[in-house]
Amino acid sequence: MLENVVANNGLNTAFSGMTIVFSGLVIIALAIHSFNYISAFVKKRGEANTAAGPAGETTPALAFMGKDLVPEDELVAISVAIELYRRLHFEHLQSEITFVHGELTNSGWKTGIKYGQRRSIPR
Amino acid sequence: MLENVVANNGLNTAFSGMTIVFSGLVIIALAIHSFNYISAFVKKRGEANTAAGPAGETTPALAFMGKDLVPEDELVAISVAIELYRRLHFEHLQSEITFVHGELTNSGWKTGIKYGQRRSIPR
Amino acid sequence: MLENVVANNGLNTAFSGMTIVFSGLVIIALAIHSFNYISAFVKKRGEANTAAGPAGETTPALAFMGKDLVPEDELVAISVAIELYRRLHFEHLQSEITFVHGELTNSGWKTGIKYGQRRSIPR
Amino acid sequence: MHVIFKIVGTTGFANMQWGNLIMIAVGGVAIFLAVVKKYEPLLLLPIGFGVIMGNIPYTPGLPLGVYDEGSVFSLIYKGVTSGLFPPLIFLGIGALTDFSSLISSPKSVLLGAAAQIGIFGTYIGALMLGFSNAESASIGIIGGADGPTSIFLSSQLAPQLLGPIAIAAYSYMALVPVIQPPLMKLLTTEKERKIRMKPPRIVTRQERVLFPIIVAIFAALIAPGALSLVGMLMLGNLLKESGVTDRLAKSAGSALLDICTILLSFAVGCSTQSAVFLNAKSLGIFALGLLSFMVATVGGLLFAKLMNLFLKEKINPLIGAAGVSAVPDSARVVQHFALHYDKDNHLLMHAMAPNVAGVIGSAIAAGVFIAIFR
Amino acid sequence: MHVIFKIVGTTGFANMQWGNLIMIAVGGVAIFLAVVKKYEPLLLLPIGFGVIMGNIPYTPGLPLGVYDEGSVFSLIYKGVTSGLFPPLIFLGIGALTDFSSLISSPKSVLLGAAAQIGIFGTYIGALMLGFSNAESASIGIIGGADGPTSIFLSSQLAPQLLGPIAIAAYSYMALVPVIQPPLMKLLTTEKERKIRMKPPRIVTRQERVLFPIIVAIFAALIAPGALSLVGMLMLGNLLKESGVTDRLAKSAGSALLDICTILLSFAVGCSTQSAVFLNAKSLGIFALGLLSFMVATVGGLLFAKLMNLFLKEKINPLIGAAGVSAVPDSARVVQHFALHYDKDNHLLMHAMAPNVAGVIGSAIAAGVFIAIFR
């Protein structure tokens, strides 16, 4: 059985392969580890200019993930229903490149944010 | 005109073809017909252990198909609105493979139900 | 530098190309321009048979585009929520070709409107 | 000035022929039927637009049309001629189709078989008109009233006739509400039309999961040539009914189905360049196609009446006409026609059973032809 | 130890060259522009990532890159070089684009024609720099400011330049807000910038349905080479506007468009391996591309002023700059620029008309080049 391993230089290949896998992942681990310093640095800078930082970092989506604050009163239900209604009815429009008589709807398709437009697919 | 039919053995082909089509569908019909017995058998067994059976069989979706009971009072509207809100906002999350800081969201992607997780795309 | 332009008959190509582009777009402009007359004609005819015309022309979707009238009271919120609920729950059904025990759901897939069915994907 | 002449020489105006104008008008009619009459718009609209685009003339040599090696349209058309798109479309249709009505009334399956007489009858008719065996089979399949099946069989047996066969199939499917009622009137008595049928039983989830597996196995065993079509149709249905692969069923029944439908319909439309389309063969195909639909309808109706001779619980023979498939149009025609004679007799669900059985039947018929002629 | 040397020899470190490092940095810049500056992220992000991946070195012989026969990336790249992806992307864009503004003001179409002077001017410029006819045409089309059109023409006429042409086109499209305003300032008077235009009329559904059919027919008749691009763009638009094929329009404008965009952008990025990308030709292409955008802008602006000499109802010449397309960025630049001088003068809808006309114009220009040089 072993002669096929020897003939194919198997142990060598296996050892080298395992080395490469480890090297690769160690380098990645080190790279990620350096993120922690970047992160700490960013945080420190963020603490310096208190108000500005967190707004930029915590995207709305993340806010939902973290807390999952779903408003539960009628008023909210109504506004949510309306929002959803529009979203479903205007879903098609939202992704239009141009404009339908006074409705300003953008596409995210070839879109910059230089001129105050909001992203068209707000999800 | 008919010589081309004869030359190509057309009647034979047509007859044989029609036979095959009928045979195939008759076999399928018989197979389906045997379902009725299976169905009757399952039903009988279901009546034996009364409560357990129907819960397993009638999936929620079927319940809706059969009766179309849509609750119509405000309370329901609110909860529905909230549910939809979450569904739209978390649509992306629902299909994530892993987890976002304390949010347990499963993907249905490579998913078993052995450990209490619910299916991620609940539709 | 210019000898390559001359050798390749460049000015000629550029001039001819620009001519073609202009001709093409002028023809299209003229064709569109003739729409205005068609449009005016259709309008006039529409005014003649007052009630019948606009109902046929202005699809619901267009009505929304034009006015964006979103009802804002509770009653509407409830009905909207219910509608959305059904739409999400029955989304799958809506696109089914056939029928589930008494639920008449059409697909738009190979669909005519000859027999009173409505389009299945109402968006 | 040499260049401008060369350019003008390449414009469509310089190469336009009468045939092109006729075909562009045909394309316009298809679009009109789709948009205004709402006849099969998902198919007739891209086909009609394709017919127009395929008949814009251009200097031969430019790689633009579906028949020009290396052109973009030829790459899309390869998805048709290789037979790839129809099974993928069937995968999507399977993910959208509910076979419950069929499961609850297995005897309706026979009506779906009977209507296939249209296919084999027209095959004989085409032989009579001098078409070859493979061509006749492809023409006969028009009576199967299933676009993907027709296109698949043509692509395998008679690719040169694919354009007219596809156009004929979809045209007559759109015209089912015109073709079928006279025959229904002719072949049924008023009493028969008023026969009411018991509501079908509710089928369990187990049955709906087992159904696609069993149908696929038996159909493929009986007619292995049907493997690609029936296999994919039932795979899609299994994805839908299993309840554990909803996301796959959803993508198969939306993105995949739609993309393949657009590309197939448009490419089929483009393949009707007047030079290859406008000839006596196409005319023959259209005549035979109409015959095929009529024979299929008659076959379904008469077989239903034959079954009634043996059945205790009579079936309404009108639902036999739904066996031609053309899902779900012919089932709707039956419903509408029956309502005319009894305002409370709703046959729609009963008609769906032979309707979807007809899809399976035609696919098996196609499989038979593939097995013999390939 | 033989094996470990063989493996180390295959790592990227062993084969890394300065060119690769430069290109990886370029890819990083593209990603930075996409993510932080939000410049054309849907295109620049996958392109940038592709540039990085395409410049990771590896032992020649391994089938990994877009130029290696049989590799996965080469299969994806075949979708670009065969010219398949751009028309499919146009199909999706058509299904998302609203041509109402153009229908309501047909004279704006001429502005979309005028801006194409950038294409033909740059074609001459490229000939001057010694490029061949086919290459010059592909470089000139950068001024069309439409990614799919540029990539399609390059793939047909000068595939060896596809990488730099695509990168240049998308880069300058991203930089439209930087390139256009100075020219607008230079070539218009303050009074002209304040010209207000009447709100466009409402277009009917009939017009919106007829529009894509008519445009496709005439564009393809005038320049059959534009068949693939204009045909697909208008098919998508017809699916959208017909009102009877919503599900097809939706899938074309979402799944199909997105998938083709990812694959095309990534593959184009991968094709910029430093060995084929970093040379004098690419530098020339970037210089000519900038020229092309500037000439196009000037052409649109001046032609608008020329039109005003003849029109009773003056148009605001700024909207001429939107004729370069780069939909919808250049229309936004116009809107923003005009607001600067009159806070209530909203030109966005007026600028959309030449903007989308420019797309059609460039596609026709590409068709002309294909007709001559292929």
Added chain:
Amino acid sequence: MHVIFKIVGTTGFANMQWGNLIMIAVGGVAIFLAVVKKYEPLLLLPIGFGVIMGNIPYTPGLPLGVYDEGSVFSLIYKGVTSGLFPPLIFLGIGALTDFSSLISSPKSVLLGAAAQIGIFGTYIGALMLGFSNAESASIGIIGGADGPTSIFLSSQLAPQLLGPIAIAAYSYMALVPVIQPPLMKLLTTEKERKIRMKPPRIVTRQERVLFPIIVAIFAALIAPGALSLVGMLMLGNLLKESGVTDRLAKSAGSALLDICTILLSFAVGCSTQSAVFLNAKSLGIFALGLLSFMVATVGGLLFAKLMNLFLKEKINPLIGAAGVSAVPDSARVVQHFALHYDKDNHLLMHAMAPNVAGVIGSAIAAGVFIAIFR
């Protein structure tokens, strides 16, 4: 009667063999596991159905199966054998995967590396059983517990073994909850199982955007052969995390992923025709595959214990078992197992880090094999 004999001769009944029946039963078991037991239904259901369809016998010569030149199924199968589907699936998976847990605890990456010992150990084992180098590598990769990686490597190195390798990989991934717990019990003390770990820190958006870029660069530099898999995985993740290309990430993670999954799984199933599947090699592959999963689990567990010798903040060695990937099943097994001994010790998030690191590790291992053996 000649014809009817010819037709009967083409039916499956005439050509059925015992092997086919066995494989059809195997396909039925796969479907049962998928539908009733909900084991990996997205993969096992289409695979199981494919196994059944691939074992319906037919007259040789008919172009129906995946191995028949020109058949529809062979076109789909080409997407597998060309190696195209697996990277596209990885693109979609990347667009769905959250690497936050890995970013917040980089040392867990080493556990993902350690578990790859299963791959290389099994490679040696396969050599012992007499398989060739390329075959042994493809068999070893089963221990990577990533379907697309296994299929990709097999398609590149040992296409003739693709069927059994894919089936083995997915089967054992489904059986991870059965395979791993005994080994976890054997190799850890009760005290170790109760070790609690600090909650991971919150990672910033910057980190999540930079992560895929950096991983792709380093993985591809170290093992260029991993370019296709890791590159696509990280492209998908970048599309998701960038926050500016949501629509691309969504389409990649839904339509594209689903379509490729259906086609790949079905085609792989079809490739298990009993004539090529039922032999001693397949048996060996299944035995080695199980070995591979076990060695990988042991490797992860022991390496975690080894790390604890050096770490001040001890890690729970159970999370080492999650290094085999089989995302996210093996992480769930860890969570469940730990809860058994301490009701409040939630290891899920901690186990996700080696879990996703294992995906990257296996892709690098595959890259190494490609570099050596191709």
